[in-house]
Amino acid sequence: MTIVNFTPVSGFVGGLFIGVSATLLLWLNGEIAGVSGIVDGALHRPGKASGRDWLFLIGLVGGAAIEFWLVPGHRAFHAALPWPVFLLAGLLVGYGTAMGCGCTSGHGVCGLGRLSARSLVATLTFMATGTLTVFVLRHVFGVF
């Protein structure tokens, strides 16, 4: 194993921003900053609540845009696979998070913050299958 491209400081500070974001949303609005749950809410929740979900998602893209404008070097996108693979990846992530009730933010950041056993099990599970998927694609089939 070789350690590559490790960016601990910007990673940790970026993580603090995400933690503060989740804190604001729970403290003021009483809502969990789980991105898959918010997408689900934008698609299904009625009225004003759905409007807030859309505002969060607009902010999500806008916040990233501001950061890329301030630090152009972070605008680095290296897709190893052709675009149709991202449709399949999106479908699996959407279906899986809807069935498993959350993703890296809902289960990972917020669920672990609440000391939820369900979220710990979910986080360990998607970390394990993610690792296995990369292992098979990279080291067995040499895809990327």
Added chain:
Amino acid sequence: MKGIISLLSGLLFGFGLALAQMTNPAKIIDFLDFSGTWDPTLALVMGGAVLVTLISFRFILRRPHPLLGGGFQLPRRSDIDIPLIAGSAIFGIGWGLGGFCPGPGIASIAQGSWEAVVFTIGLAGGMLAFRFLGRQPDSCFQ
């Protein structure tokens, strides 16, 4: 007012993801590759975020209600069931395949990545498919 907080929360979340370079799928795939070229950055991102929520959520959830009124909309379930594990397993496969989870996938639209747009369409499609195929009228997110 709650709408402004949602927008602000989204802005901070997206800024943090981009600052941590979680919007670059190569960093995610390298994090998940313990047997090759390992990039531990994601562990610090999660660590930083959970450090804040572990402390702040303790104080927030002692309050009777959120600052702007209404109730706390928390996940109600505490049991560990098969859909939780199976769903998370399917999510992990998609995560390893594209290097995107929902937050970074959507935030990456900001760098004009066509793949991020396609991923987001797939994400919404997968969620709608689960509701439709499973005939699930209610969400289990909250």
